[in-house]
Amino acid sequence: MTERPAQQTVTRREAMGRIGRLLGWVVAAECIGGTALFLWPRKAKPQEGAYGGVVTAGPVGNFAPGQVAAFAKGQFYLARLEDGGFLALSRRCTHLGCTVPWDEKAKRFVCPCHASVFDEQGAVLSAPAPRPLDLYAVTIEAGVVKVDTSTRILRDRFDPSQVVKP
Amino acid sequence: MVPARTLAFTHTFGLGGMCLVAFLLLVATGVLLLFAYEPSAGGAYDSVASLRYEVPLGQLVRNLHRWGGNALVVLAFLHLLRVYYTGAYRGVRSTNWAVGLFLLLFAVAGNFTGYLLPWDQLAFWAVTIATSLLDYVPWAGPLLQRILRGGAEVGPRTLSTFYILHIVILPVALVLLLPAHFWLVRKAQGVVVPRGQGEGDPGRAPLVPASPALTAREGAVALALLAGLLAVALVLNAPLEAPANPGLSPNPAKAPWYFMGFQELLVHLHPLVAVTLLPLAAAALLFRLPHLSAPAATEGVWFLSRRGRRTAAMGALVGSGAALAGVLWDELLPRASEWLPGLPTLLTAGLLPLACAAALAWAFANWLRRRQGATGEEVGQALCTALLAVFLVLTLVGAGFRGEGMHLAWPWALQAQGAGP
Numbered sequence: 001m002t003e004r005p006a007q008q009t010v011t012r013r014e015a016m017g018r019i020g021r022l023l024g025w026v027v028a029a030e031c032i033g034g035t036a037l038f039l040w041p042r043k044a045k046p047q048e049g050a051y052g053g054v055v056t057a058g059p060v061g062n063f064a065p066g067q068v069a070a071f072a073k074g075q076f077y078l079a080r081l082e083d084g085g086f087l088a089l090s091r092r093c094t095h096l097g098c099t100v101p102w103d104e105k106a107k108r109f110v111c112p113c114h115a116s117v118f119d120e121q122g123a124v125l126s127a128p129a130p131r132p133l134d135l136y137a138v139t140i141e142a143g144v145v146k147v148d149t150s151t152r153i154l155r156d157r158f159d160p161s162q163v164v165k166p
Numbered sequence: 167m168v169p170a171r172t173l174a175f176t177h178t179f180g181l182g183g184m185c186l187v188a189f190l191l192l193v194a195t196g197v198l199l200l201f202a203y204e205p206s207a208g209g210a211y212d213s214v215a216s217l218r219y220e221v222p223l224g225q226l227v228r229n230l231h232r233w234g235g236n237a238l239v240v241l242a243f244l245h246l247l248r249v250y251y252t253g254a255y256r257g258v259r260s261t262n263w264a265v266g267l268f269l270l271l272f273a274v275a276g277n278f279t280g281y282l283l284p285w286d287q288l289a290f291w292a293v294t295i296a297t298s299l300l301d302y303v304p305w306a307g308p309l310l311q312r313i314l315r316g317g318a319e320v321g322p323r324t325l326s327t328f329y330i331l332h333i334v335i336l337p338v339a340l341v342l343l344l345p346a347h348f349w350l351v352r353k354a355q356g357v358v359v360p361r362g363q364g365e366g367d368p369g370r371a372p373l374v375p376a377s378p379a380l381t382a383r384e385g386a387v388a389l390a391l392l393a394g395l396l397a398v399a400l401v402l403n404a405p406l407e408a409p410a411n412p413g414l415s416p417n418p419a420k421a422p423w424y425f426m427g428f429q430e431l432l433v434h435l436h437p438l439v440a441v442t443l444l445p446l447a448a449a450a451l452l453f454r455l456p457h458l459s460a461p462a463a464t465e466g467v468w469f470l471s472r473r474g475r476r477t478a479a480m481g482a483l484v485g486s487g488a489a490l491a492g493v494l495w496d497e498l499l500p501r502a503s504e505w506l507p508g509l510p511t512l513l514t515a516g517l518l519p520l521a522c523a524a525a526l527a528w529a530f531a532n533w534l535r536r537r538q539g540a541t542g543e544e545v546g547q548a549l550c551t552a553l554l555a556v557f558l559v560l561t562l563v564g565a566g567f568r569g570e571g572m573h574l575a576w577p578w579a580l581q582a583q584g585a586g587p
Contacts (some may be wrong), residue, residue, distance in 0.1 A: 020309055041312045041323075091413075092319075096429075097298035098291070098415035112417035113295070114433075114572045128433065128572075142359075 051075045057088075057145040060166045069073050074149050076136055077109075079120050086165035088147040089122045090134040100133070109133065118140060123158040130154055138164040150155055168380050169371040172357045175296045177252070177466070180387035181245035185273075186386040189340065191395065192276075195231040196333070203283065205329040206320035210285035211409040215440070218406070229399035235277045237395060239424055242270045250455070251478075252466050252552070254358035260456030260512075262350035267452055269347060272339050274424060279332035281422050282325060290410035293328075296421040299428060302437035333587040358466035417570050426564030427557050433564075433572060434496050436516035448553075462543050474544045477534055481548035485555030486532050488523065493563055497574050527552065 047053045055074035063069060063080040070077055077089045093100045098113035108125065109118040117126035122133030133152040139146050155162065180376055202221050204213040217224030249255050255263040281292045297320065300311040316323030339445065351357065359371050421429050432439035462470060471474040534540040534548055569575030
């Protein structure tokens with residue numbers, strides 16, 4: 001029996017120790033990863049007709065040009081512009097997240113928290129809001145307006161391409 | 167046994183002990199409140215409201231918890247200032263300085279998570295505003311916001327997240343970290359022993375038995391603090407406004423008072439500077455502080471020296487003056503972005519004001535060195551004092567002097583926050 005130099009051999013004890021340590025790291029990674037997965041914020045289940053899902057706003061004829069209708073359950077405003085096109089605006093102020101009410105007399109959104117002002121297209125008329133009100137996707141199927149509130153669409157400025165024409 | 171020279175009340179003002187007493191009071195009242203509180207969006211408000219009329223002494227216990235929580239944030243901050251201004255953060259104490267910063271962070275986090283639990287308008291919108299500040303932090307901000315809120319908006323999941331943080335995670339973190347904080351004080355042979363200019367190492371300062379010399383003093387401070395908090399709790403009721411209504415924002419809506427410095431900064435500066443660069447720089451400065459300077463000529467002496475006391479006062483004047491000037495400038499005069507239209511706001515509302523502040527600090531530091539003969543240590547202290555004054559002025563202005571539409575107003579002219587129509 002020939003003995004190899006001690007530096008080159010790994011004894012059974014050492015090998016088991018290494019495997020044990022490796023398994024320890026695996027267990028630690030599993031625990032950390034599992035905790036992270038457990039705690040990771042989940043997407044709310046999309047509810048039909050409420051915020052987070054697709055909200056049916058109603059037939060196109062229900063909305064007059066120049067009208068802004070509030071949908072409390074969907075947490076958005078449906079604005080019909082003078083040219084007849086639709087915009088679905090998030091009611092959440094882009095400054096610090098307050099809920100913006102529509103002022104029918106002034107034809108403006110005025111944030112009560114920090115006095116940002118938006119027009120009926122959601123564009124910023126007065127700071128501190130850094131960008132226009134966020135949008136939701138509008139679709140018109142068979143003359144009925146539907147708004148998908150699952151994803152907010154961020155924009156830098158108002159652009160006519162954002163308007164959905166019936 | 168403790169060094170006799172460290173026992174004078176004006177050496178520490180008993181602030182560390184007061185923090186511990188406030189924490190223990192919070193645990194005691196918090197456990198009581200748990201018996202009454204219902205941690206759900208549907209039941210939270212009514213359970214807190216029931217404390218007022220239905221639960222015997224319920225309002226008193228809630229008041230003690232509320233004012234105790236605010237007292238802890240204030241006392242922990244004052245404790246930090248005491249440690250800084252008596253130079254008790256260098257050398258062997260530098261690890262404990264870092265531990266203390268984490269304790270302060272947890273105390274503030276504990277207050278903030280508790281802020282949401284009553285689930286009234288005040289709580290809901292303060293937490294909405296404070297977590298919306300994260301929207302302006304690039305990259306990590308929105309993710310951190312989603313994790314804190316447990317979704318895109320403040321809602322029932324935010325309440326359960328904050329509840330768990332408030333009653334389990336943060337108290338456990340504090341309970342684990344507090345013994346380390348105390349043990350590291352013992353390792354450094356007790357609180358810092360005063361050593362003036364030219365005095366040698368105090369070595370073995372005269373010792374007296376810790377009991378009763380120290381315990382009696384700490385006990386007196388503890389009882390005085392409890393008596394004070396009890397008096398406040400008897401007179402002043404913790405606020406409880408209308409139930410949380412996500413559809414109706416109050417005017418103005420404010421973050422909890424200890425975050426108002428940042429909300430105030432956001433009124434003036436570019437978001438990247440106000441809620442990312444400056445807070446990160448402040449945190450870095452706080453953590454690096456023990457390693458930034460050579461061992462000082464004095465130790466355990468308030469403001470280093472007589473001249474240090476004078477130069478620190480000048481720093482406070484310069485800082486608060488500059489902050490007030492900035493606030494009034496933005497309210498009364500056209501902003502830099504209007505003077506220089508066409509330039510990006512990151513420049514006009516970010517780098518330009520920062521450059522002005524840096525130039526002012528540089529000129530002030532030079533003046534202190536040349537005209538006042540201040541040492542480097544004293545100049546550093548004066549500059550830190552100026553920064554502290556800026557932070558305090560901004561917090562005060564934001565919390566007390568901002569009314570409807572975030573315009574400047576006198577505190578007595580403000581309508582009750584979040585009262586709404």
